[in-house]
Each structure stands twice: as structure tokens, then as C-alpha cells.
Amino acid sequence: MNGIDVDVLLEGLLALVGDVEAIGEDGILAGAAFSGKNGRIAFSAFTPKRGPSPDEIFTTNPDGTGERQRTPTTPRAFNSSPSYSPDGTKIARERVVVGPNGPNLSRDDGDIWVIDADGTNKKRLTGSPADDFGPAFSPDGRKVTFTRGYSGDRDTDIYVKKLKCGSARRLPTAATTTNTSPSSAPTVAG
Numbered sequence: 001m002n003g004i005d006v007d008v009l010l011e012g013l014l015a016l017v018g019d020v021e022a023i024g025e026d027g028i029l030a031g032a033a034f035s036g037k038n039g040r041i042a043f044s045a046f047t048p049k050r051g052p053s054p055d056e057i058f059t060t061n062p063d064g065t066g067e068r069q070r071t072p073t074t075p076r077a078f079n080s081s082p083s084y085s086p087d088g089t090k091i092a093r094e095r096v097v098v099g100p101n102g103p104n105l106s107r108d109d110g111d112i113w114v115i116d117a118d119g120t121n122k123k124r125l126t127g128s129p130a131d132d133f134g135p136a137f138s139p140d141g142r143k144v145t146f147t148r149g150y151s152g153d154r155d156t157d158i159y160v161k162k163l164k165c166g167s168a169r170r171l172p173t174a175a176t177t178t179n180t181s182p183s184s185a186p187t188v189a190g
Helices: 006-014
Strands: 019-023 029-034 041-045 056-060 077-084 090-097 110-116 131-137 143-149 156-162
Touching (some): 056 077, 077 131, 090 131, 090 143
Parallel strands (some): 029 077, 110 131
Antiparallel strands (some): 019 029, 029 041, 041 056, 143 156
């Protein structure tokens, strides 16, 4: 079989409490996150058999059974980068809605959304004109960190936002670096 052996991937996910990315047989990047608390795996999928929406969030049991779609099928909406909350009750994700003529990387921006693990109670966490991506929950589950970048700007910054209220706060970083990994930000719980 060309591409990824799903059984090997799922076995590897059982040992993880984090996120993984892999390239499938169709050449599309797929992201997955394992939740140790509820035992399910959240993943984004882009396959024609799953309907007209380009990319959706699904959950499944570690053995591949019980697959459930957790984001609604919406034409031109890409849902990716799922990340479970530490208690396994919520999933943060990136959502990008592209224009009718397809993706335009200079105009399309991603926002961070949070949903309950069963797909209900969706909440838009960010709404800036920037591209917000790569969400990760804080260890206590009350905040989400993410990376923010602006079109045409190669620099990115890591932000943190409380789930309950408030605006996103940029974490101090070196001005000459590109920061793309909020899950390793040391001040996430602060």
C-alpha cells in the first residue's frame, strides 16, 4: 500500500499525548491528536468520499472504529489542526473559509474555534484579519495558544487567549525568529 499504514499510525498514537501530522496516500497533510482522557483520536481529513467540504474534523477510537464527524460539512471551509483539551472534553481547531474562486493565501485567514468533543457548542475564539493556526490547550485547559501570521509577512508570533473572555495576548519572543510551535511555549499556563 502506498502512503501510511493506518494500523501502525494508530498504534503509535496510542503512545502519544500530543499531536502528529502525516502525509496520506493522496499527498494531503493530515493532522491528528490523541486524548488520553477519553481515549479517542481527533483528526482532520480531506478525502472525496467524505463529502463536498474540503477538510473536516473527525474522531475515532484507537482501533479505527466509531468514526464520527465533529464539524459540519460546509463548502469552502477547511477545518484542521485538531487539539484536545487536557480533560478530553473540548477540541480546538483552525478554520479557514476560502473565497468562491478557491484559496487565495494573500486574503484567506484562519481563525481558532473550540467545540465540545462531541462536536456541539462551537465557539469562535479568534477573529483577526491574520492567519491564526496551530492551536494547543494550556495544561489546565483554560487557555489556548496559537500561532498568528499576517499575509506577506514571514514572521509569526505565539499568542494565548483565555477560553472564557478577553483578547489574545502576544507572548514575548525574540524579534528575529519565526515562532510556530505554541505547544512548547513555556508561559502557556501563566
